[in-house]
Amino acid sequence: MKKFLKILLVVLAVLVIAMFVIGEKYHYEKSIVINAPAEKVYSHLNSMKAFNEWNPWMKLDPQLQSTYSGVSGQIGDQHCWKSDKKDVGNGCQEITALIPNQKQSTKMAFEGQGEATSDIVLTQEGNATKVVWTLDAEKEYPSNLMKPMMDYWMGKSYEEGLQNLKKLSEKP
Numbered sequence: 001m002k003k004f005l006k007i008l009l010v011v012l013a014v015l016v017i018a019m020f021v022i023g024e025k026y027h028y029e030k031s032i033v034i035n036a037p038a039e040k041v042y043s044h045l046n047s048m049k050a051f052n053e054w055n056p057w058m059k060l061d062p063q064l065q066s067t068y069s070g071v072s073g074q075i076g077d078q079h080c081w082k083s084d085k086k087d088v089g090n091g092c093q094e095i096t097a098l099i100p101n102q103k104q105s106t107k108m109a110f111e112g113q114g115e116a117t118s119d120i121v122l123t124q125e126g127n128a129t130k131v132v133w134t135l136d137a138e139k140e141y142p143s144n145l146m147k148p149m150m151d152y153w154m155g156k157s158y159e160e161g162l163q164n165l166k167k168l169s170e171k172p
Contacts, residue, residue, distance in 0.1 A: 028151060029134040030158035036169040038101040038122045038129045044168050045104045045120050047072045048079035048095065054164035056157045061088045074098070089113065114138065131165065133158055 034041055045051050048068060052058050061083040070076040080092040090111040097105035104120045116137035123130045135154065 024138050026137045027134065028154045028158070029132055030155065030162060031130060031132040032162040032166055033125065034129050034131055034166045034169045035127065036129060037127070038124045041122055041129045041131060041165065041169045042101045042104075044165055046098060046100075048077045048093065051104070052079060054161055054168055056161040056164065057088065061085045064088065070094070093118075129169075131162060133162060 043050065044054060049072060052066070058064065063084070065082040067080050069078045069080070075095055075098060078092055078094040080090075081088070082090045091109055091113075093106050093108045095104060096107050096117075097103065102122055106118045108116045108118065110116070114137060116135055118136075119132075119134045121132045121134075123132075
């Protein structure tokens with residue numbers, strides 16, 4: 001019994017230390033090179049409607065209820081969604097910055113789950129465009145221990161989204 005208690009105390013100590021080492025800030029990023037000029041790639045992310053054409057989360061709920069507000073393709077362009085599916089939930093995403101052919105920034109509010117920001121940065125590389133898609137959020141203790149799981153989920157979604165963007169952008 002003493003050995004079990006010692007092991008349990010060690011496991012608890014490791015978890016507490018891990019919470020502080022991992023920290024509260026969460027950052028994820030993924031990139032891809034697309035064989036198209038930045039102008040063409042940018043046309044697929046300069047509005048919420050264009051972004052949602054390749055957004056990997058849009059297909060998670062075929063019954064998703066979407067509303068758009070603001071001026072399409074300008075700062076303040078917003079997409080809000082409602083879903084009965086727990087893994088989709090409810091929320092809004094709004095464009096906070098647009099630099100033509102270079103960058104789109106958004107903020108997201110997930111009902112009951114917090115907020116996040118995202119940037120999509122384009123860099124011309126010869127005849128191709130490098131796309132870097134990032135997400136930043138705050139994760140409170142102890143949910144910050146989920147970072148490895150978040151990296152796994154985000155990796156799958158970002159990979160799918162970037163591949164969708166590549167297919168759209170490379171169409172003749």
